[in-house]
């Protein structure tokens with residue numbers, strides 16, 4: 001058996017794989033940082049071989065509760081990512097699988113490659129409703145892409161949707177793909193109404209460097225971008241610096257920051273409840289948005305999520321809280337699971353790219369329901 005990870009998004013350290021039935025691996029830390037949880041590697045020469053792949057350092061990863069009731073994803077064709085038996089003993093994570101083909105890819109969640117990102121941007125910009133803007137360069141010299149959908153006008157609502165500040169949360173960009181596809185469908189009645197009254201600024205991948213490097217949470221400088229919103233700099237967090245600067249030019253009436261959560265097996269929203277300046281009007285809008293989203297997608301729910309933050313106690317370095325305070329608007333973090341949705345599980349794929357895409361589409365229904373009251 002060979003195990004390799006020298007590709008876009010790859011992450012694994014090979015310790016001892018002499019015995020495929022008792023192979024020892026570790027997850028590599030994000031560069032310049034102690035975070036780790038994302039893994040993505042290829043096993044070759046494994047057809048009909050019963051594998052037991054131990055990730056020995058899982059117990060001291062960034063979010064150990066993330067391994068409880070978790071199943072890794074695998075793919076032979078890199079299109080269909082299916083779940084494989086995985087167990088966790090409190091210290092190490094073990095993937096048990098007997099591949100049907102010579103090589104197989106394993107990952108924490110279905111990967112979203114830089115090539116696919118570029119294909120998405122390219123496909124969107126050919127729509128007459130979409131303009132592409134290059135916001136700037138990342139520290140590794142990658143493009144930070146912004147898609148502007150609809151014609152800006154003074155009376156239109158300004159909606160910002162950003163994804164994947166945390167690069168290992170690939171479900172965020174899968175969701176973005178579905179959302180963009182619907183928004184650009186000129187035969188979709190909700191998209192048409194939204195674009196008649198709003199303009200969208202979408203960043204499908206806030207952290208292309210971390211994504212390519214196979215990081216869980218940080219960019220090339222080791223910065224956690226969702227802790228950089230108060231004082232972003234070009235040296236440490238240019239991704240946030242450029243997006244914030246563009247937000248100042250457009251203003252913001254609605255902001256959705258899309259993430260994934262390691263531990264909770266649910267889709268849920270975290271709002272700006274701890275922000276001192278937040279108004280009852282905004283909190284009511286958030287309630288209504290969540291209710292509408294649940295009605296549009298049974299994969300979304302209201303019961304499980306983060307504990308509410310006491311007024312004034314919010315961490316103001318995050319996108320959601322910073323934007324809520326700076327622009328006084330509805331600003332939310334949407335979290336999706338790495339595991340599956342416990343209340344609507346899917347045995348074969350768990351929470352999957354297609355389910356992410358559909359939740360992205362459903363978000364436009366919810367937004368449509370609150371659009372006129374955003375300002």
Ligand SMILES: [Zn+2]
Pocket residue numbers: 166169259260
């Ligand atoms: Zn996140």
